[in-house]
Amino acid sequence: MTVQFKPAETFRDTFTYKKSPEDLLRFPFPFPEDSYMYSVNIEPHVRGGPTAAFQAVFDIDEHYIAECKERARVLAEDPKRCQVLPHMMTAEWDTLELIMESLAADYPEHFTLSKDGDAWTWVNRPLGIQQSFIFGKAETLPCGPFEYITRQAQGDFTLQDQREDNLFVDGGMVTTQADWSLEFDIGMSFHEWHGPVPLAHEKGVFDRALKYLLRLQYGQPVRRLNWTMTVNPRLDTSPENYPVWGPDKASVTPQNVADKVHLRVELQTLYRLPRSNAILFGIRCYLTSVADIAKVPKWRRRLHRVLRDLNPDIAAYKGLPRFREMVVDYLAPLDDGAPTSAGIAPDIDKIEA
Amino acid sequence: MTAAQPFSVRVREIVELAPSLKRFSFEPAHGGAFPTPPAGGHVLLTLRDGARVMKNAYSLVSPPSERARYDIIVRLVAQSRGGSSFLHRRVAAGDVLEMANPVSLFPLASTAKKHLLIGGGIGITPLLSFLPELKARGARFELHQLATLEEVPVFERLLAPYAAGEEIRVHGGGRAAFDLAGLLARQPLGTHVYVCGPHSLMDAVASTAAALGWPKGKVHKESFGGDVTGLPFRAVLRKSGIEVEVGESQSLLEAIEAAGVEAPCLCRGGACGQCATSLVEGEADHRDDFLSAEEKAAGTLIMTCVSRARGPRIVIDL
Numbered sequence: 001m002t003v004q005f006k007p008a009e010t011f012r013d014t015f016t017y018k019k020s021p022e023d024l025l026r027f028p029f030p031f032p033e034d035s036y037m038y039s040v041n042i043e044p045h046v047r048g049g050p051t052a053a054f055q056a057v058f059d060i061d062e063h064y065i066a067e068c069k070e071r072a073r074v075l076a077e078d079p080k081r082c083q084v085l086p087h088m089m090t091a092e093w094d095t096l097e098l099i100m101e102s103l104a105a106d107y108p109e110h111f112t113l114s115k116d117g118d119a120w121t122w123v124n125r126p127l128g129i130q131q132s133f134i135f136g137k138a139e140t141l142p143c144g145p146f147e148y149i150t151r152q153a154q155g156d157f158t159l160q161d162q163r164e165d166n167l168f169v170d171g172g173m174v175t176t177q178a179d180w181s182l183e184f185d186i187g188m189s190f191h192e193w194h195g196p197v198p199l200a201h202e203k204g205v206f207d208r209a210l211k212y213l214l215r216l217q218y219g220q221p222v223r224r225l226n227w228t229m230t231v232n233p234r235l236d237t238s239p240e241n242y243p244v245w246g247p248d249k250a251s252v253t254p255q256n257v258a259d260k261v262h263l264r265v266e267l268q269t270l271y272r273l274p275r276s277n278a279i280l281f282g283i284r285c286y287l288t289s290v291a292d293i294a295k296v297p298k299w300r301r302r303l304h305r306v307l308r309d310l311n312p313d314i315a316a317y318k319g320l321p322r323f324r325e326m327v328v329d330y331l332a333p334l335d336d337g338a339p340t341s342a343g344i345a346p347d348i349d350k351i352e353a
Numbered sequence: 354m355t356a357a358q359p360f361s362v363r364v365r366e367i368v369e370l371a372p373s374l375k376r377f378s379f380e381p382a383h384g385g386a387f388p389t390p391p392a393g394g395h396v397l398l399t400l401r402d403g404a405r406v407m408k409n410a411y412s413l414v415s416p417p418s419e420r421a422r423y424d425i426i427v428r429l430v431a432q433s434r435g436g437s438s439f440l441h442r443r444v445a446a447g448d449v450l451e452m453a454n455p456v457s458l459f460p461l462a463s464t465a466k467k468h469l470l471i472g473g474g475i476g477i478t479p480l481l482s483f484l485p486e487l488k489a490r491g492a493r494f495e496l497h498q499l500a501t502l503e504e505v506p507v508f509e510r511l512l513a514p515y516a517a518g519e520e521i522r523v524h525g526g527g528r529a530a531f532d533l534a535g536l537l538a539r540q541p542l543g544t545h546v547y548v549c550g551p552h553s554l555m556d557a558v559a560s561t562a563a564a565l566g567w568p569k570g571k572v573h574k575e576s577f578g579g580d581v582t583g584l585p586f587r588a589v590l591r592k593s594g595i596e597v598e599v600g601e602s603q604s605l606l607e608a609i610e611a612a613g614v615e616a617p618c619l620c621r622g623g624a625c626g627q628c629a630t631s632l633v634e635g636e637a638d639h640r641d642d643f644l645s646a647e648e649k650a651a652g653t654l655i656m657t658c659v660s661r662a663r664g665p666r667i668v669i670d671l
Binding site for chain 1: 388389390391392394417418454455456457460461462463464486489490570619620621622623624625626642643
């Protein structure tokens with residue numbers, strides 16, 4: 001695949017972020033059916049899948065360079081967006097190994113990893129990085145191994161330690177988050193950090209998901225899709241910065257709704273790590289405007305139906321009430337009532353101009 | 354990331370460590386490197402002796418930094434008719450075997466202030482994979498290996514690469530002379546104990562630690578787990594009009610898929626509920642976390658990804 005990177009696009013202030021037609025078709029649309037409710041929607045993370053976003057272990061797209069720049073800006077303003085507790089150092093190296101090996105194998109034109117025993121050299125051509133270091137010796141890298149490699153990956157990552165039959169979020173790189181805070185959650189157990197989610201606790205979703213993840217096996221990663229909606233293509237919607245982005249919600253009007261409101265999808269992946277037995281949780285964020293979604297007939301029909309019938313508690317938790325009605329009103333005339341096929345694939349291979 | 358399929362391995366070297374102990378080194382049969390071996394991990398070898406197929410689990414003893422080869426140590430059990438005898442007597446360098454991706458059910462605790470390792474006999478094997486990892490972490494540890502008198506030098510040789518300046522001891526005086534209670538009693542707070550060996554030893558460590566007030570989460574016993582396996586059975590797929598044999602290391606879902614029948618599924622681990630299928634006849638051995646206790650007792654649904662038949666035959670609505 002030949003990706004044309006767009007290094008100058010922005011995710012704040014000027015918001016020049018845009019999707020090419022190819023990028024739109026690879027979007028991991030999150031709704032496999034015309035209605036939505038919480039479930040343990042976890043499946044094996046195998047190569048392939050309904051769109052091109054599922055082709056690699058860690059997906060790289062045309063926004064790679066711009067996203068890495070945005071991450072660096074967020075970290076410069078607030079270094080606490082990356083924190084790892086001291087007992088997770090082994091998991092940090094596990095993460096670096098997994099991400100470097102996966103990127104080098106999936107994108108040999110962009111990344112190269114060479115090894116001579118513990119002496120490794122990493123080349124990241126899109127970001128213009130060449131780094132030699134000793135695996136296992138943190139002082140040979142410019143920063144901790146987890147921070148080093150996740151500065152060069154799209155999406156957020158957290159590290160979960162497994163002990164006492166529970167998972168604890170003991171580290172993370174969190175700069176593209178949907179309104180949650182690593183600084184607040186770090187050290188929490190599985191049910192603690194999922195505390196705010198409505199309905200799902202009562203349905204036993206988290207009890208089952210925890211049991212499943214405690215058994216997650218090395219070499220058998222799993223994935224799920226999660227979603228919300230964000231005004232403007234803003235990656236960093238953190239509680240710390242709520243005063244910056246919260247007021248955006250009031251800027252949505254029936255005239256600008258399609259361009260302003262974005263469906264925000266997280267392709268979440270979970271990997272058991274070998275040395276540490278920790279779990280690496282990847283939260284890869286994809287933003288697509290309602291106007292772009294409207295270019296795909298199946299997706300616009302389905303998004304209309306899902307939002308129209310959405311449980312009000314879920315809508316409130318996801319912060320949609322200020323603009324949900326406007327999105328539904330925009331999409332309603334575009335939904336001809338035709339049945340939609342099961343699954344998330346766009347069912348077209350070209351976007352009509 | 355491709356969900357772990359079994360791979361072919363070639364026997365690269367066999368070394369006799371003692372009359373009943375051999376170390377087998379494997380390399381990927383088709384080149385390349387193995388996945389990083391997990392500390393305390395094991396692999397499942399498929400051994401084909403004529404028509405007989407055995408699947409045996411062996412701890413990996415090679416360090417996480419070693420990707421060119423995987424090593425296991427196998428004891429020839431007296432009167433073995435199974436895997437250890439086959440490996441000792443029938444397998445030679447150059448042979449190709451089938452191996453499953455490594456699994457780790459005996460990991461090191463990341464929050465331990467100190468690691469106390471106790472091995473009995475061949476139970477030394479996962480401890481051998483812990484040692485380089487503990488050294489790499491700069492972690493504090495202590496190791497005690499129980500052995501028969503004649504095997505003391507064998508185990509001392511295996512431990513020698515890690516022994517310099519460390520508390521590593523091989524005990525040849527039998528269990529009676531080994532002061533387990535004293536050892537556990539003098540450990541500092543925050544110590545985790547790991548034991549691998551005969552069940553009697555593992556139980557003794559667990560009960561002694563409990564009696565001394567150790568928290569349960571600080572006591573770790575080697576386990577090869579694998580809760581999808583069980584006795585073979587036959588499943589009749591009523592709608593498809595076929596019958597499938599479910600092997601002992603195969604799930605019902607895998608057997609259905611192998612027969613070319615498309616069955617609903619998502620997580621493949623008993624959590625999401627997608628594969629719930631009506632159970633028309635027979636009794637289920639429920640192993641999922643999805644169905645409620647009442648639903649399990651009602652006996653009308655089965656989760657094909659993890660649950661099995663309790664008995665020789667079931668009929669399901671697929």
